[in-house]
Amino acid sequence: MSKNSRYPAYDVWAEHTHWDDHTKQVVGSRRSPQVAYQFFSHSEGLLVQTAASELVNDHRLEVLTFVTQHLDEALASPIGEAQRKVGVPPKKQLYRWGLAGIEAESQARYGTGYVALKKEEQQAILQEIAAGRTQAKEEWSQLSPVDFFKRFLRDAVDAYYSHPLVWSDIGYGGPAYPRGYVRVEKGLTDPWEAKADDK
Template sequence: MINQSHYPSFDVMNEKNEWDDHTQTIVTSRLKTNEGFQFFTSAEAEMVGRISSLLVNDETPDVLQFVVAHIDQTLHQSPGESQRKPGVPAASALVRTGLQAIEQGAQSVYGSSYMNLDIAEQKRYLQHISESIAEPQKVWTTVPQQELFKKIQNLTVEAYCSHPKIWSEIGYAGPAYPRGYVRTQLGQLDPWEAQPEQ
């Protein structure tokens, strides 16, 4: 999350009447409270929420809840992954076995559940996973560490950057369709776009 937005009073949802009905439905649904998980267990969802929070440096509850729900839905539906390296499991298997490996690794290295580690230790273990050097190697024999990190990171960023609250923080005024852009020169803003306040 941005420490200090340049658009503190901007709310992208004030623009929703300019969007078509389909877009309004999709964006508004991102503000609703999740009522359960289809893929994750509650413990897995909690761990994914913590990891996602560390990856985007944000602890905003409603945004993180949406991120976890979006990842849960993506893994449940398994819409396909475009390209995947040989030997890398499908996303649903990669994430599930990866979360188990993170927990087992934390227990072995730190003598504690990953969720009970302090933030510095959690970050350090994630860093090691991103570099494929997390220990102990025996719990990672079937889980490609770097691919796991990339998958969770990509799923997190995809969901995080689609939440209306984050749009507002970065000054994104939402889809331009159907009104479109008029002022297209570098540095120009249309009247409906967010204006920097500081």
């Protein structure tokens, strides 16, 4: 996404000295994530990272590593879900079955694992899963491919847009606490906020 940024010279992290200590620690940890899988196997983690890169259309390793780490930690957490649609399995089972489904779909269509496919083939598999058009019927017998795709997409996008590199890309100024906003009138920005096209 960075190649399309309207804020190529903006770096939200340059403002971190104005944040409180807890915020600095949380956002700082996102900049250099270290994945030690708690829920995913190594092969599942690589599959998640590869598929997520297609979902968010970004191939920066530091961002994708964070997305994978975030999903892994969320799935390993004992905190339950607030709600889920009737018939949709719990999130841990949904991911186990869904990732196995992606891999099985790749084998059924191309005779090889998902990670080894060309980008256009990876995209095609995700598009077919999103539309519910699957060939690996056994692997999807207990799970709607559409339900899995929607959950995976939502989780990947949520994680993606919480990374500071992506904040810089979209011109988000990061946490304003404790300094707050001063120029709140329409069309005005504070000096520390992003300026489009570096103006």
